[in-house]
Amino acid sequence: MLQRKGESVKTHGVRRVDIPVPAGIQCESVDIPDPSSLRIVKYPNPVLAQVCARIERPDEKLRALTERMFAIMYAAGGVGLAAPQVGLPIRLFVANPTGEPGQQERVYVNPKIVAQSGSITNDEGCLSLPGVVCKIKRHTHVTVRAEDVGGNQFQQTGEDLLARIFQHELDHLNGILIADKMSMVARLANRRAIRDLQQQYADGQSDRSQAGA
């Protein structure tokens, strides 16, 4: 479930309470690296556990970023990708339930769930947790209100896969991963993949410190 202020949330097995929602950031102040340098950030990189900041007055500055995010998402075989998954803790995600470049591409800036109903438990994966699949219960119908890259508000209702994408990506913007939601059984079934990711992250960190960067 999405966290609200004052609720406690279980993250990486630790119960966090009262996660502060950061102040909004003006779009012109968002520090976007060269889009070609962006890569998928993997668990357990701490940027994935951050509550992301609202983007005040979104503008065209975001377009190159979102185009690159779609390209990264398609290359990885995904249907949704949130900004923290490319290292940027801002409230933005891209989605296309077809997984193929085309008309169903959409960018969601500052998304909020305004209505939800139904529930279904189904397998779910995450581009930041390759090799991990687990059953997650989600609503079947979800309406989001968001802005596009030009700052224009829109509302959209997603069913089934699109509803699942909305909930999964909204979770990312609140620092929540499927690893935080999986059952003990799923945790056991995925323990090797999770351990490998933790090892790869630790190896990457030590490479970086040796290189002095």
Ligand SMILES: [Zn+2]
């Ligand atoms: Zn994900």
